[in-house]
Amino acid sequence: MNGFAYLTPGDLAEALALLRQGDEASPLAGGQTLVPTMKQGLAAPETLIDLGGLAELAGLRVTPTHVEVGAMCPHAVVAADPEVRAACPALADLAGMIGDAQVRNRGTIGGSIANNDPAADYPAACLGLNAVIRTDRRDIDADDFFLSMFDTALEPGELIVSVAFPRCREAAYLKFRNPASRFALAGVFLARHEDGVRIAVTGAGTDGVFRWSEAEAALGREFTATALAGLAVPVEDMLGDLHAAADYRAHLVKVLTARALAAISQRA
Amino acid sequence: MTRLTLELNGRTVSDDVEDRTLLVDFLRARQGQTGTHVGCDTSQCGACVVHVDGISVKSCNMLALQCAGRKVTTVEGLAQDGALHPMQQAFHENHGLQCGFCTPGMIMSAIDMVERHGAALDEATVRHELEGNICRCTGYENIVKAILVGAKVMTA
Ligand SMILES: Cc1cc2nc3c(=O)[nH]c(=O)nc-3n(C[C@H](O)[C@H](O)[C@H](O)COP(=O)(O)OP(=O)(O)OC[C@H]3O[C@@H](n4cnc5c(N)ncnc54)[C@H](O)[C@@H]3O)c2cc1C
Ligand code: FES
Numbered sequence: 001m002n003g004f005a006y007l008t009p010g011d012l013a014e015a016l017a018l019l020r021q022g023d024e025a026s027p028l029a030g031g032q033t034l035v036p037t038m039k040q041g042l043a044a045p046e047t048l049i050d051l052g053g054l055a056e057l058a059g060l061r062v063t064p065t066h067v068e069v070g071a072m073c074p075h076a077v078v079a080a081d082p083e084v085r086a087a088c089p090a091l092a093d094l095a096g097m098i099g100d101a102q103v104r105n106r107g108t109i110g111g112s113i114a115n116n117d118p119a120a121d122y123p124a125a126c127l128g129l130n131a132v133i134r135t136d137r138r139d140i141d142a143d144d145f146f147l148s149m150f151d152t153a154l155e156p157g158e159l160i161v162s163v164a165f166p167r168c169r170e171a172a173y174l175k176f177r178n179p180a181s182r183f184a185l186a187g188v189f190l191a192r193h194e195d196g197v198r199i200a201v202t203g204a205g206t207d208g209v210f211r212w213s214e215a216e217a218a219l220g221r222e223f224t225a226t227a228l229a230g231l232a233v234p235v236e237d238m239l240g241d242l243h244a245a246a247d248y249r250a251h252l253v254k255v256l257t258a259r260a261l262a263a264i265s266q267r268a
Numbered sequence: 269m270t271r272l273t274l275e276l277n278g279r280t281v282s283d284d285v286e287d288r289t290l291l292v293d294f295l296r297a298r299q300g301q302t303g304t305h306v307g308c309d310t311s312q313c314g315a316c317v318v319h320v321d322g323i324s325v326k327s328c329n330m331l332a333l334q335c336a337g338r339k340v341t342t343v344e345g346l347a348q349d350g351a352l353h354p355m356q357q358a359f360h361e362n363h364g365l366q367c368g369f370c371t372p373g374m375i376m377s378a379i380d381m382v383e384r385h386g387a388a389l390d391e392a393t394v395r396h397e398l399e400g401n402i403c404r405c406t407g408y409e410n411i412v413k414a415i416l417v418g419a420k421v422m423t424a
Contacts, residue, residue: 006270006287006333035290035329036311048287050334080384100400101377102317102326182399 002044009049012056012159016136018049019157027051027159029072029111032103057110057161062087065167071110071160079104090171090189091129094121097175099182110160116208118149118239119183121175122163123209127200128173128189129165136161149208168193172263174256176203178243185244186252190260196220199257204238204249215257223265225258274335276301277345285332291325292316294332295342303343303372307402314401317373318342324380326400343372346379355379355418364414366405377401378415379422387423391416 006028009015019025026045028034029052037043051057057072062083069078078084079096098104098112098121112122113133126133126142133140136159145153154160171191175184184203191198197219199212218227233253240246269284276299283298295301295318307315309328316327319341346353352360355378365371381397382389394415395408403411 001288001290003286003288006331031329031331031334032311035331039309039329048331052334100314101381101397102314102324102400103311105323106325106330 001039002041004038004045005047007047007049008053009051010053012054012136012161015049015051015054015159016157018047019159022047023156025049027114029108029114030074030106031111032099032107033111033115033117051110051159057159060084066164067091067167068162068164069109070162072108075099075104075107075109075112076101078109087167088129088165088171090173090191091125091165094125094173094175094189097121097173097177103182109163113145113163114152114154114160116146116150116152117183118205118208119178119181119185119187119203120209121173121184121187121202124173124184124187124189124200124202125165126163127209127211128171128191128198129168130191130193130198131166132164133160134162134164135159143211146209149206151208166193170264170267172260172267174260174263176252176256186249186256188253188256188260190219190257190264192223192264197223201233201253204233204253206237206239210237212253212257219261223261225261228254228258228261270333272332272336274337275339277341287331287333289332290328291318291320291330291332291335291340292327295327295340301342301344305369305372307369307373312400312402313370314373314377315370317376317401319376319380322380322383324377341376343375346375353379354421355382355415358418358421359411359414362410362414362417364406364411365403370401370403374398374401374403374411374415378418381415382419382422387419389416389419389423394419 024046028048028050058070060069060073075095075098085092131142133145169192173189175187178185186204187202189200197216202209233250235250238246238249272285273282305315307313311329318327
C-alpha cells in the first residue's frame with residue numbers, strides 16, 4: 001500500500017475544509033472497500049480523512065415518518081436496532097445480509113452508497129424506499145443519486161451526512177448471494193408505498209442498481225403474482241460474467257421479485 | 269511516522285508507526301503478537317479477527333492508527349492467570365480445529381457472537397455468523413460444536 005497521511009477531523013466543517021485542500025484526499029468510513037482497494041493499488045489517495053470522529057454523521061433516528069440513518073452508522077447497528085426493525089423490517093433484514101459479521105461491524109451506509117458497487121445491497125433499499133440522501137450541501141433523491149456503476153451524483157469533496165428512508169406500507173428484500181464474495185448476484189427490493197409500488201434491482205444491471213418500472217406498474221394495478229406473469233427484464237441490460245450469465249440474472253430478478261411479493265403477502 | 273498509543277491485551281503500548289500500517293502488521297511485526305494470522309489479506313477469511321473495544325473486526329483492513337486510544341484484544345489476551353478462556357477450552361476439548369491456522373480468528377469471532385446473542389445463540393445462528401471465518405480443514409462441524417459448548421459456559 002502506498003504511503004498517505006491519516007487525518008482525524010473532529011467535526012464536519014473541519015473534514016470539509018481538509019477535503020477542499022487537495023484533490024488527492026479521500027474520506028475514510030468503515031474502510032471495508034477503500035482499504036482493500038488501496039492494498040491492491042487500485043486507489044492511492046495522498047490523504048485519508050477519517051470520518052469516525054464526526055458526530056454529525058453518527059447514529060440513527062426513527063421518527064413517525066422516516067428512518068434516518070447517519071452516514072457512519074455501521075450495518076450491524078441498523079440490522080440490530082429494534083426501532084428500525086419495527087419501522088421497516090426489510091431495511092434491518094437487508095443490513096443483516098451484507099457481507100459477514102466483521103464487515104457489518106465496520107462497513108457503513110455512507111461508504112456503501114458513495115461507492116455504488118453494482119452488487120451492493122443498500123442502493124436497492126435507497127431506490128426501493130425512495131430515500132433522500134442528505135449531504136453537507138443538499139438533499140438528493142435516490143432516483144437522481146445512483147448514476148451508473150461506481151458513479152454517483154456526489155461532487156468532489158461532498159460528504160453524505162445521512163440517508164432518510166420514508167416509512168412505507170410494506171417491503172421485502174430478497175437477495176441471491178454469490179457465496180464466495182457475499183455480494184448479490186441479484187437482489188430485489190420491493191416496497192409498497194401509499195402512492196404505488198417501487199422495485200429496485202441490484203447486482204444484475206449493467207448500469208448498476210435500477211428500477212423495474214414495468215413490474216412496478218403491473219403490481220401497482222394488481223398486487224398479485226399473476227400480475228407479474230409474462231413480464232421480463234431485458235437480457236441485454238443484464239450483467240454477464242463468470243459467476244452468472246445475463247439470461248440467468250434476468251431469470252433471478254423475476255424469481256426474486258415473485259418471492260418478495262410472496263414474503264409481503266405472507267406477512268400481511 | 270505518528271505516535272500511536274493504545275491498550276493491547278490490558279497493557280498500554282506506545283509506538284511510532286507509519287500512517288499506512290495495518291492493525292494486523294502492527295500486532296504481528298511491531299508487538300510480536302503473532303497469534304493473529306493473515307490468511308487471505310483480502311478481507312475474506314477471518315484469520316485476522318481481533319476485538320477493538322469489544323467488537324470483532326478484521327485487522328487486515330483496519331489501520332493501526334484507527335485504534336488510537338482504544339482497547340485491542342487478540343487471542344493472546346484471552347487466557348487469565350494461566351487458565352484458558354472458556355471458548356479456548358471448548359475448542360480444545362471438542363477438537364474444533366485441524367491445522368489451527370483459522371483458530372485464533374474463529375475464537376475471537378465466537379466470543380463476539382456469544383456477547384451479542386447471549387444464551388439465545390443457537391446452531392443456525394452460529395453457522396450464519398461464521399460466514400466471515402473460513403476453515404479449509406474441518407468442515408466446520410467441531411467448530412460449531414465447540415462454539416455452542418463455549419457459549420454455554422460463558423453464559424452460565
Ligand atoms: C468480505 C466483504 C464482503 C462484503 N459483502 C458485501 C455485500 O454482501 N453487500 C454489500 O452491499 N457490501 C458488501 N461489502 C462492502 C461493505 O458493505 C462496505 O462496507 C461498503 O461497500 C463500504 O462502506 P465503508 O464504510 O467500509 O466505506 P469505505 O471503504 O471507508 O469507503 C468507500 C468509499 O466511500 C467513500 N465515502 C465513505 N463515506 C463517505 C461519506 N460519508 N460521504 C462521501 N463519501 C464517502 C470513501 O471515500 C470511499 O471512496 C463487503 C465487503 C467485504 C470486505
Ligand atoms: S487475513 Fe484478514 S480476512 Fe483474511
